[in-house]
Amino acid sequence: MIYIIRKVASGLITMLVIITITFILMHAIPGGPFDSERALPESIINNLNVRYNLDAPLWEQYSNYVQSVLKGDLGPSIKHETKTVNSIIKEGFPVSFLLGSIVLLAALLCGVMFGILSALNKNKWFDYGALMFSTIGISVPSFVLAALLIYYFSLKLGWFPAALWDGWTSMVLPVISLAWLPAAVITRLMRSSMLEIMSKDYIKAARARGIPTKALVIRHALPNAVLPVITYLGPTAAWILTGSFVIEKIFAIPGLGQWFVLSISSRDYTVILGLTIFYSFILIGINILIDIVYTFLDPRIKLMGTGKGE
Amino acid sequence: MANRSAGIPIICLFLVVLVIAGCNTQEIGEIEEQVLTFNLSSEPESIDPGRASGQPDLTLVNAVMEGLTRYNLQSEIEPAMAEDWEISEDGRLYTFYIRDDVQWSNGDPVTAYDFEYAWKRVLEPEYASSYAYQLYSIKNAAAYNDPENTEVNSSDMVGVEALNETVLEVVLEAPASHFLSLTAFPTFFPVHKGTAEADPDWFTSPETYVNNGPFKISGWEEHQRFICEKNDSYWDKDNVNLQRLVFTLVSEESTALAMYETDDLDMVYNIPAQELDRLKADPNSGLVIGSDLAVAKYIFNITEPPLDDVKVRKALAKSIHRNELVEHVTKAGEKPAYAYVPYGLPDINPQDDFRKAGGDYFKENIEKARELLKSAGFPEGEGFPELELLINDSQDNIRLAQAVQEMWKQNLGINIKVRPIEWRVYLGKMFDMEHDIAAAGWGADYNDPMTFLEFYASWSGNNTSGYSSDEYDEKINLAAASNDPEVRVSAMHKAESDLMEHMPMIPVYFYTQPYLVKEQVTDLLVTSFGPQAEFKWAYIEK
Numbered sequence: 001m002i003y004i005i006r007k008v009a010s011g012l013i014t015m016l017v018i019i020t021i022t023f024i025l026m027h028a029i030p031g032g033p034f035d036s037e038r039a040l041p042e043s044i045i046n047n048l049n050v051r052y053n054l055d056a057p058l059w060e061q062y063s064n065y066v067q068s069v070l071k072g073d074l075g076p077s078i079k080h081e082t083k084t085v086n087s088i089i090k091e092g093f094p095v096s097f098l099l100g101s102i103v104l105l106a107a108l109l110c111g112v113m114f115g116i117l118s119a120l121n122k123n124k125w126f127d128y129g130a131l132m133f134s135t136i137g138i139s140v141p142s143f144v145l146a147a148l149l150i151y152y153f154s155l156k157l158g159w160f161p162a163a164l165w166d167g168w169t170s171m172v173l174p175v176i177s178l179a180w181l182p183a184a185v186i187t188r189l190m191r192s193s194m195l196e197i198m199s200k201d202y203i204k205a206a207r208a209r210g211i212p213t214k215a216l217v218i219r220h221a222l223p224n225a226v227l228p229v230i231t232y233l234g235p236t237a238a239w240i241l242t243g244s245f246v247i248e249k250i251f252a253i254p255g256l257g258q259w260f261v262l263s264i265s266s267r268d269y270t271v272i273l274g275l276t277i278f279y280s281f282i283l284i285g286i287n288i289l290i291d292i293v294y295t296f297l298d299p300r301i302k303l304m305g306t307g308k309g310e
Numbered sequence: 311m312a313n314r315s316a317g318i319p320i321i322c323l324f325l326v327v328l329v330i331a332g333c334n335t336q337e338i339g340e341i342e343e344q345v346l347t348f349n350l351s352s353e354p355e356s357i358d359p360g361r362a363s364g365q366p367d368l369t370l371v372n373a374v375m376e377g378l379t380r381y382n383l384q385s386e387i388e389p390a391m392a393e394d395w396e397i398s399e400d401g402r403l404y405t406f407y408i409r410d411d412v413q414w415s416n417g418d419p420v421t422a423y424d425f426e427y428a429w430k431r432v433l434e435p436e437y438a439s440s441y442a443y444q445l446y447s448i449k450n451a452a453a454y455n456d457p458e459n460t461e462v463n464s465s466d467m468v469g470v471e472a473l474n475e476t477v478l479e480v481v482l483e484a485p486a487s488h489f490l491s492l493t494a495f496p497t498f499f500p501v502h503k504g505t506a507e508a509d510p511d512w513f514t515s516p517e518t519y520v521n522n523g524p525f526k527i528s529g530w531e532e533h534q535r536f537i538c539e540k541n542d543s544y545w546d547k548d549n550v551n552l553q554r555l556v557f558t559l560v561s562e563e564s565t566a567l568a569m570y571e572t573d574d575l576d577m578v579y580n581i582p583a584q585e586l587d588r589l590k591a592d593p594n595s596g597l598v599i600g601s602d603l604a605v606a607k608y609i610f611n612i613t614e615p616p617l618d619d620v621k622v623r624k625a626l627a628k629s630i631h632r633n634e635l636v637e638h639v640t641k642a643g644e645k646p647a648y649a650y651v652p653y654g655l656p657d658i659n660p661q662d663d664f665r666k667a668g669g670d671y672f673k674e675n676i677e678k679a680r681e682l683l684k685s686a687g688f689p690e691g692e693g694f695p696e697l698e699l700l701i702n703d704s705q706d707n708i709r710l711a712q713a714v715q716e717m718w719k720q721n722l723g724i725n726i727k728v729r730p731i732e733w734r735v736y737l738g739k740m741f742d743m744e745h746d747i748a749a750a751g752w753g754a755d756y757n758d759p760m761t762f763l764e765f766y767a768s769w770s771g772n773n774t775s776g777y778s779s780d781e782y783d784e785k786i787n788l789a790a791a792s793n794d795p796e797v798r799v800s801a802m803h804k805a806e807s808d809l810m811e812h813m814p815m816i817p818v819y820f821y822t823q824p825y826l827v828k829e830q831v832t833d834l835l836v837t838s839f840g841p842q843a844e845f846k847w848a849y850i851e852k
Contacts, residue, residue, distance in 0.1 A: 029735070030734065030735045030738040030739070031732075031733075031734025031735055031737060031738050032734075034440060035734050035737045035738065036363075036440070036737070037737065037750070037751075037752075038755075038772065039741060039770075039771030039772045040440060040443065040771070041443055041446075041452070041455075041456075041771065043435070043452075043455055043456035043457070043458065043459075044438075044439075044440060044442055044443060044455065046457070046458075047435045047436070047437075047438040047442075047455070047457070048438045048440060050435075050436075050438070051436070051438040079355050080353065080355050080356070081355065081356045081358070081361060082356065082357075082511075082513070082514040091532050092532070092533075147564065150564075150565065150568050151568070154568055154572055155568050155571055155572060158572060161569075161572075161574065162565055162568040162569050162572055162574065163560050163562070163565045163566075163568070163569055163574075164534055164535070164558065164560070164569075164574075165534060249561055249562050250562045250564075250565055251565065252533065252534065252558070252559065252560040252561070252562065252565060253533075254531065254532045254533035254534050255533075258533055258561075262352075262353075265732075265733065265734070267734055
């Protein structure tokens with residue numbers, strides 16, 4: 001319990017540090033939200049600054065901001081006046097989360113399955129085939145894959161729509177683009193970890209007792225072999241669930257990733273800060289969660305009192 | 311432990327079933343005949359007419375709202391909410407007569423009071439519209455918009471007044487021949503006073519959006535699409551043929567192109583440059599090279615040597631092979647520019663073209679350029695410092711800049727360093743005059759050469775060259791204050807001649823607007839400023 005409290009407390013401090021650093025960096029980069037190629041009269045810039053409280057001293061803006069964050073209000077978007085940061089998260093996060101969940105699940109299922117089969121068929125054609133697919137997955141960037149998928153499956157074959165978020169058919173291509181890399185990594189992790197476990201004495205003993213391979217893998221080898229995959233899943237889950245910037249843009253998916261990119265290029269201060277806070281919250285939260293899950297899966301960690309997840 | 315692990319896939323599977331079941335499977339209804347799908351590229355920042363500023367904002371607002379006037383298919387101003395108007399002899403007093411039969415989507419009549427309210431609202435400092443300056447030609451508008459100006463402290467002092475429900479009187483600071491075209495711009499659109507006063511967030515959802523244009527918003531999906539239906543309460547509904555107008559919000563250019571090619575879009579802008587050759591070669595692609603009122607130019611900082619010497623500037627201007635640039639780099643049918651103001655703007659006789667009347671002001675001439683450089687003290691480029699060419703970091707800009715860099719090196723023997731930087735950092739550097747040379751584009755705000763020429767007046771906030779000339783300012787002032795087309799236009803021709811003589815910037819080419827449109831789409835007007843397209847008269851040919 002103390003272990004968990006300590007983790008949560010350090011997470012909160014990290015978040016405050018992140019807010020402060022982001023706030024400083026954001027105001028340090030040149031350019032502001034109202035810059036345009038047309039020079040605006042000074043009175044208009046002043047009016048806009050007053051409206052969004054950007055005329056106040058920085059420390060005052062910072063303190064106001066932290067206070068409103070503590071109340072759960074991440075403020076209005078400066079550029080999109082129909083939005084607040086809370087509404088952006090409320091609308092965008094479920095979409096990114098949905099896409100991310102499917103991607104994670106697809107990556108996990110494919111990765112674990114191919115990893116186990118590769119290990120069991122070490123140095124046979126299946127293993128080499130899986131190696132080839134993993135190498136492609138690791139070396140081809142998701143946006144290149146996305147472009148290829150759109151070209152063949154939308155333009156040439158017409159099987160799936162090229163973009164927009166209209167039902168399950170529109171999810172297929174973005175899911176493949178995003179899931180390939182983590183699936184490839186999981187396959188490799190799973191394969192090497194399975195090979196290691198399968199050579200352990202207790203597995204040999206179990207095999208000697210005549211336990212069939214299927215039961216041996218599922219009951220005895222898998223639970224131990226899956227640990228490195230879970231470590232990998234922590235940051236990957238946070239990355240995937242909060243939305244992929246590039247893939248969301250390519251497929252016009254209304255998730256959080258698009259907003260984040262847009263907010264930085266348009267210097268939408270409140271959205272940059274709000275989304276950074278939200279991302280940090282998710283990332284730190286998932287890491288704490290993984291640490292806790294780890295203590296259940298591997299009791300040695302609890303004894304040592306330190307986590308491997310971070 | 312084994313049970314716990316086995317549970318993970320089951321939980322995941324359950325999650326997937328849940329999420330797939332919850333997926334939004336809403337499809338746009340059955341394809342009707344008169345439906346047009348247009349890619350707006352990005353989510354509008356605001357669809358409150360008073361704050362609409364980006365092209366997506368202006369395009370959407372122009373489809374669902376209407377001002378006193380509107381551009382017709384011939385790109386001429388025609389009556390819209392106003393059925394008629396009178397202009398006083400001195401060109402400063404405009405009286406607009408609002409139609410009797412015009413109404414808002416909630417059934418209320420559109421009145422002159424709605425216009426007065428909307429314009430004054432834009433000018434209120436607290437409202438903080440970034441486009442408030444569009445109204446600055448109205449008497450006392452700029453002063454009222456500036457809270458530090460204490461002389462004009464009441465909206466009653468602004469030169470716009472509704473005399474009754476149908477008569478709107480506008481007094482200008484000075485004659486402005488382009489004022490009627492301004493009234494077709496969304497910042498000048500009316501707002502339903504009762505709605506805006508009762509609910510400041512009225513424009514944030516289709517349910518509360520009260521409009522008066524040819525279409526009305528019926529659906530709004532974040533980062534996806536706006537769906538607009540024909541507005542049956544629009545005064546000129548008989549001339550509106552489209553039943554539905556769908557604006558998609560796909561920002562990735564190559565994706566939008568794929569959607570066009572799979573017939574999911576009827577029209578797209580912003581075609582990736584590398585696709586232009588392929589599309590040009592295919593006669594069925596639907597590629598149109600539309601004209602544009604915009605110029606690509608290199609702005610010099612003439613306050614520092616060696617660019618403070620006009621001979622150096624002219625040498626640089628004369629040593630760029632513009633034809634090669636437009637044929638092999640930009641590839642979208644652009645015209646090489648040997649003057650500043652683009653084609654397509656009116657001359658003394660509005661039917662004549664200002665550019666054609668003015669002609670070219672210089673020619674490429676490598677020998678002459680070398681001579682100029684030599685007489686400036688840099689024979690064969692010797693001793694010429696390495697200048698920096700500041701550009702916005704898009705791939706197209708980088709390609710263009712590298713080509714020009716190579717031309718200057720080969721033709722003049724000088725080295726220019728290309729510096730691509732992020733858009734807003736680039737803007738900051740240019741406005742702070744931290745550039746030697748900056749690549750920039752400028753598009754028209756309204757249909758008059760002045761929209762380009764006032765850029766280089768010494769007081770213009772956009773003038774980032776350091777150019778300041780009393781003679782030039784005088785010509786601009788003369789053109790701005792006069793109501794006589796002959797005086798105005800000849801002053802503008804002389805101003806342009808001055809500019810090309812001193813060359814605080816060099817024009818490179820005049821932009822075009824390449825876009826793709828399906829063959830069956832008819833009577834869709836593509837505009838060069840403000841909204842991207844006018845949909846009022848468009849229809850799908852059967």
